[in-house]
Amino acid sequence: MRKHLLLSLCSALPWSLALPASALEVHVSDAQGQPVAQAMLTLKAERPLRAAGDDNGYPRAGSRQQISPEITGFTGADGRLQIAYPEALPLNLRLRRPGFQDQQLSGVASDAQLTLTLINETDPAALAAQQPAHAWFAALDFGGDEQLKQTALEQCGFCHQQGSFFMRRERSEEEWQQVLERMIGYGARPASDQQQRLIEVFAQGYKTLREQPEKVLRAAAWEPHLSQAQVREWPIGDAFSQMHDLLLHSSGKIYVGDNLQDRLWEIDPVSGQTVVYKTPVDADDEIGGLFSGRLKTYPKLETTAGIHSFAESRKDGHIFITPSLQQRLFEFDPVSKTFTTHYFDDGLYPHTVRIDDADNVWFTLALSNQVGRFDRTSKTFTTYELPARSNKEAIGLSLNGIVRRLMNWGLPMHWLPVDERVSGMPLPYGIDIAPDGKVWFARLHADSIGVIDPKTGSVSMIDTPFRGPRRLRVDAVGDVWIAAFPEAKIVRYHPADGSFSDYPLPSALNQVETPYSLNVDRARQQVWVTGTASDTLLRLDIASQRWQTFPLPRRVSFTRDVEIADDGRVYTSNGAFPSWQIEDGQPTLIELTPGD
Numbered sequence: 001m002r003k004h005l006l007l008s009l010c011s012a013l014p015w016s017l018a019l020p021a022s023a024l025e026v027h028v029s030d031a032q033g034q035p036v037a038q039a040m041l042t043l044k045a046e047r048p049l050r051a052a053g054d055d056n057g058y059p060r061a062g063s064r065q066q067i068s069p070e071i072t073g074f075t076g077a078d079g080r081l082q083i084a085y086p087e088a089l090p091l092n093l094r095l096r097r098p099g100f101q102d103q104q105l106s107g108v109a110s111d112a113q114l115t116l117t118l119i120n121e122t123d124p125a126a127l128a129a130q131q132p133a134h135a136w137f138a139a140l141d142f143g144g145d146e147q148l149k150q151t152a153l154e155q156c157g158f159c160h161q162q163g164s165f166f167m168r169r170e171r172s173e174e175e176w177q178q179v180l181e182r183m184i185g186y187g188a189r190p191a192s193d194q195q196q197r198l199i200e201v202f203a204q205g206y207k208t209l210r211e212q213p214e215k216v217l218r219a220a221a222w223e224p225h226l227s228q229a230q231v232r233e234w235p236i237g238d239a240f241s242q243m244h245d246l247l248l249h250s251s252g253k254i255y256v257g258d259n260l261q262d263r264l265w266e267i268d269p270v271s272g273q274t275v276v277y278k279t280p281v282d283a284d285d286e287i288g289g290l291f292s293g294r295l296k297t298y299p300k301l302e303t304t305a306g307i308h309s310f311a312e313s314r315k316d317g318h319i320f321i322t323p324s325l326q327q328r329l330f331e332f333d334p335v336s337k338t339f340t341t342h343y344f345d346d347g348l349y350p351h352t353v354r355i356d357d358a359d360n361v362w363f364t365l366a367l368s369n370q371v372g373r374f375d376r377t378s379k380t381f382t383t384y385e386l387p388a389r390s391n392k393e394a395i396g397l398s399l400n401g402i403v404r405r406l407m408n409w410g411l412p413m414h415w416l417p418v419d420e421r422v423s424g425m426p427l428p429y430g431i432d433i434a435p436d437g438k439v440w441f442a443r444l445h446a447d448s449i450g451v452i453d454p455k456t457g458s459v460s461m462i463d464t465p466f467r468g469p470r471r472l473r474v475d476a477v478g479d480v481w482i483a484a485f486p487e488a489k490i491v492r493y494h495p496a497d498g499s500f501s502d503y504p505l506p507s508a509l510n511q512v513e514t515p516y517s518l519n520v521d522r523a524r525q526q527v528w529v530t531g532t533a534s535d536t537l538l539r540l541d542i543a544s545q546r547w548q549t550f551p552l553p554r555r556v557s558f559t560r561d562v563e564i565a566d567d568g569r570v571y572t573s574n575g576a577f578p579s580w581q582i583e584d585g586q587p588t589l590i591e592l593t594p595g596d
Contacts (some may be wrong), residue, residue: 022111035079136163228595289325396424430471
């Protein structure tokens, strides 16, 4: 019977997970002897292989490394789970379920049969600490001011979670003022007339929740479909990394960019073999690139380029990378392992990148309100100017270069006035190519999406009936799916009739959730969404409008992009800024096998 169950399990998983001849079996119950369903079990090698740290904490460029995976599964309704680790090694085991105390064991045999008991957690502070960031944020008192709340979600959760352990600690208003100024220096833009109120809300709100932890909300219960799911993680980088975007390459390898250390990580999810490549540095490049004043206080920083987003050419498999801190594109040949740099003069902050069927490379230019195109045949760049929202914004955009220089010379960014919708910084963000070849993009601060027709060069803008469109993707029928970052929903735009349809996220609490990104599985007509404030990935089946939520093994998992494999597996990266906020301070590459 045991062999039959193992074979059934392995047939539903990637073949690399089916290698062991045996598996760990657990039976989990509570103190009353009742089975505990959807208990999260995470296995790690007791002595895991990790990437070397002989180059300032990271592997030497080009050296081959081996990384041991961490594997997570969930118990079924009967409290049982059979889970295989790829090697017969002594393992560390962590058992977790909200409402219970974590249980940890070391030196567990990979083929052990265990009966484990989870103890109910009764300490209100410990129960609150188990909750994701949005459960804390949703309990803050904004006095009914929804605009202030959305500003806090959009600008104070821009690159990390609100409500993480580092946010919850005791701070005076003066200390919160310092936090706010540092955040603005990094690039957040809360409206000037809301900043003092934000400080008051955070100082009093988190103090109240620490003193009265029972007020912290409770995330939705984990669901039965999890018993079919499995998560694998590969620890990459360190607490000073920012594992931003990633790419699932046609070779099957995964590429992840460390935005703060300018390293490209290449991971083979079958073997665990990893190679790191350093991006090119020009002789006159400064740390921080064209924005050298932005991260001067960051403790450990090697970035001169700020590698950001990835796209693969269908023509030759080359990978194009946006270095956000420079006026250039990187092209990486995954066969020869060499970089080529393409320079342009017009535009600031190359952001998200996609490649069309004609092999043109399209990318947003976030700080100059433009979209760029690189023609690989002629090696030329074309820039598409996007309309300013007002004369005030046009003037602000024209002064970007001057402001950048003043910032690099030491001008504190918090001195600059910011209005409610950040005039002067409409922030073109996500971009995608539709099946008909049109190029769609979102402007985060301008509350608009737009479309470029490459045949005519026309640019059309569409105001969104929601705030903060961040990243977007186009589905198989040409509809545009948009992450409404501060509004706890994704939105479908129908170009055929110009209508919008809302899909609220099931993970939201009091309308608090921050979907950073999404991707469309065109083959299955499903949408995958990053639950950036709730430590989850979420899946929407378009036809049935049914949602499923998948919790991630590490708390404070700030995920930024999603890639989808042909077999339905999805990949994301744990890319909080800074990464020391992540549980155990370790960013990871994450692979989720939904199991259906």
